Amino acid sequence: MDAIVGPMEPAEARLANPRPWDADADDELICRTVREETHDVRTFVFSAKSPRRFAHQPGQFLTFAFEIGGETINRCYTIASAPTTPDTVAITVKRVPGGPVSNWLHDTMKPGSVVRAMGPMGEFTCFRHPAEKYLFLSGGSGVTPMMAMARTFHDLGEARDVAFVHSARTPADIVFRDELELMARHNPDFRFSAICKTDGPAERWPGVRGRLSRPALKLLVPDLRDREVFVCGPAPYMAAVESMLVELGFDMARRHEESFDFDALSAQDTEAAVVAEAELDSRPTVRTYKVEFAKTKRVIECGEDTTVLAAARRAGVRLPSSCSKGLCGTCKSKLVSGTVDMSHGGGIRQREIDAGMALLCCSKPTSDLVVDR
Template sequence: MDAVVTRSEPAQARLSQPGVWDAEADDTLVCRAVRDETHDVKTFVFSSAEPRRFAHEPGQFLTFAFEIGGDTVNRCYTISSAPTVPDTVAITVKRVLGGPVSNWLHDTVRPGSVVRAMGPMGDFSCFRHPAEKYLLLSGGSGVTPMMAMARTFYDLGEARDVAFIHSARTPADIVFRDELELMARRDELFRFSAVCETDTASERWPGVLGRLSRPALKLLVPDLREREVFVCGPAPYMAAVKQMLSELGFDMARHHEESFDFEALGAEDAEAAIVAEAELDGAATVRTYKVAFARTKREIECPEDMTVLAAARKAGVRLPASCSKGLCGTCKSKLVSGTVEMHHGGGIRQREIDAGLALLCCSKPTSDLVVDR
């Protein structure tokens, strides 16, 4: 009798080995799908090259190392998928005019593309602030961590009262609109509202028009004082929301915001504070070292009690950075020569440190330096 040959479905094979993905062991991710969300927003779905599952908290992010034009560019992106779908992980990216990474992702990454990433990281998560009622407020690309949180509660069938308010330019710019409206129809405890600045030629917005305001907040969420509030979006949006909540008498101990903008090179305010503190604490006994940037041919001075990034900002040298906390890895740079004292928050691996890489946002010089920037 001939042997019976059973063919294995590739999807089944990927689900049959539920080991947890560990970026320290293998940081390779393979793009499995690219999905259009709006006219300028795409979702990129990744899996591990080997069958693995992802363990993350809704709201956390990954730091990617993209190879673009011969250079390695580090960028952070919040995970937009929920941990309830553990076999893949997704990021949702808006095409930014002139943005080298977002445009490269939109134009280049396809199913089968391979990228490298590390993480997950971050403490901006509803899991860290359990409550019976939540208010999720997002503006623009800040929708991604909120979507991960909303999807998680929805998938788990948790009896949680979730109010989700998203601010967009137009109805055409509401990311995940169809899915959010479906969730709201099917789950009586989930409410979704969008605030649009203007209509489009094809759709007159029936909801709140303009920008989020105190009257709109009171109208859409009359019991907001009873909720745990999460906010993510552009810095001006988050500042405006914070002021509104405070003026409405909200307990700001229950207010949580994503503290840095993944798309920005900035965090200048935080760095300015570091610089000011260093200047106030400066004394004649503080040693100063020279820091040379090999590619740009710039040279600065950096006191031993100031981070290289802070000193560069003070001298007008622009370097990529986001969190300024040693978390995201955006400022990761190769030290051609010299040594630093570095206290990071998880944004760099030991093998990278051994290879001479450092996070400039949390590295203070202990000698003269040459940095490959």
């Protein structure tokens, strides 16, 4: 007698003969679940709308195009999940007061929601710097790329000596605390240490208190000079870590860092403006073009040898950006009119270029421009 075949279970259907995710052709993701990590941090788990499998290196990121208030806002988020779970990708996002994207995600993203994303991309990954011993240093939501790396080694059963030191405000703000402590119990070569500034509302912190410091670093990781170091967190945190490592005599060629701190863009804008002004004063006369930003009605001048982003910063026009290398796609904008010479690093698809999009961080004008910003 023939077996009775019923409808395929939806979860089974998602695993049935999936094709690889094609970064050039695929861009739609559907939210599958939302997980509470702490009182202000959530993880959003996505899969492709049609069965796809993702191939990425732990620590890489996706660039999302969110439709918020009738405007497309591009943001980079590190993939917090490991490549050992290839049917989904997850991002972990902290709600930032006044943050247009983080608040929108926390308030509106739910299972079934559809978003667009491009990637994966990025060079901040332990796969590109193989070592026997690692030190992962993270502050706040900078924990996500480190978590992807730690999860990967744990899932694969890799015998790697990993020291993971995370800085948080209170014990209640330690993202992935339970999972990291479980991994440490499972693997004696994996050591997790948290540093908290203060006690939590329901827990007095028994460990190292305050901020990360040289004495704390030497106490928690006495052999740090033997390790490959990865650092991610807010800009002040990473600057402090850099100073500590230099003072401790660490080989800085073995330090790797990543940040998508959009709240720090104003400082970056100021620095870029100073550099651009110096370049402007020292260069020979070049042809300049007018660049009009359609939404703000601002008009600036941009030399043919200057990127639109650099000229905008010099003029005090603040535009979203992150990598400034044509890689992340954060500064992607529609050219209403005009032409540019663009040399990008993969942060834009050919079909987007054909539709008139450009990355302002690596686009130099070849005519007057009107930008839909």
